Amino acid sequence: MEGELLVAEAFDAGWNVIEQFQSIDARDQFRDGPPVSFLYGDDFKKISDVMSPQGVAAIVSMEPPAKLTKTAMTWCVVCDSIADPGNLGTIMRSAEAAGASTISLVGNCVDPFSPKVVRASAGAVFHVQMRLADTYEQLVAQEVRLLGLTSHHAIAGKSPSSLYDVATSGRLGLVVGSESHGISQSAPIHEWVTIAHVGRSESLNAAMAATVACMYVAHNREPAR
Secondary structure, eight states: OBSHHHHHHHHHTTOOEEEEEEETTSOOOOOSSSOEEEEOHHHHHHHOOSSSOOSEEEEEOOOOOOOOOTTTOSEEEEEESOOOHHHHHHHHHHHHHHTOSEEEEESSOOOTTSHHHHHHTTTGGGTSEEEEEEOHHHHHHTTOEEEEEOOOSOBTTBOOEEGGGSOOOSSEEEEEOBTTTBSOTTSOOSEEEEOOOOSSOSOOOHHHHHHHHHHHHHHHSOOOO
């Protein structure tokens, strides 16, 4: 990962930073402890994947997935096949800001540790627990009540509830579906919910909808931490 903010967030969150890299024409931004390699500007650009590198990067060991337990989980955000790195990173950022205890990745989600996701998360990836390759069955087995966000006017012949009319207490899982297909109607969703809006758009995009829903849940219950 690279960038002063992200490297600092990894250190502050207690992740295992293995090695640091710094451009010799950047001011000293490294932390004591892990070894530091100094690179000339052109060499640093070779390890960077952004147009204008900040001159700071690090190799960080990925944390193991969180264990979903009844005592550890209060409410979580479930990402079902989110494919866009910017969307997943933004959802992480909103979930962490709203106090979600866990993010569960269901289906074929983009790699949560890819550079674009990490940047879009603004460091939230280091502060919220994640469960990789999760399943709905595991969530239901842990007595998680699943709220599925949808833009459809009817599912299985029934109209979804307004997000602002549903209970958000207890062990809750807020499910955000893929950008192109949403959530499968066969998913074991306990209650389908929609976000009312006006204007020409048929729906909000996945990250926007998740942000609105996360902040509403946070408003209606005690913070997870």
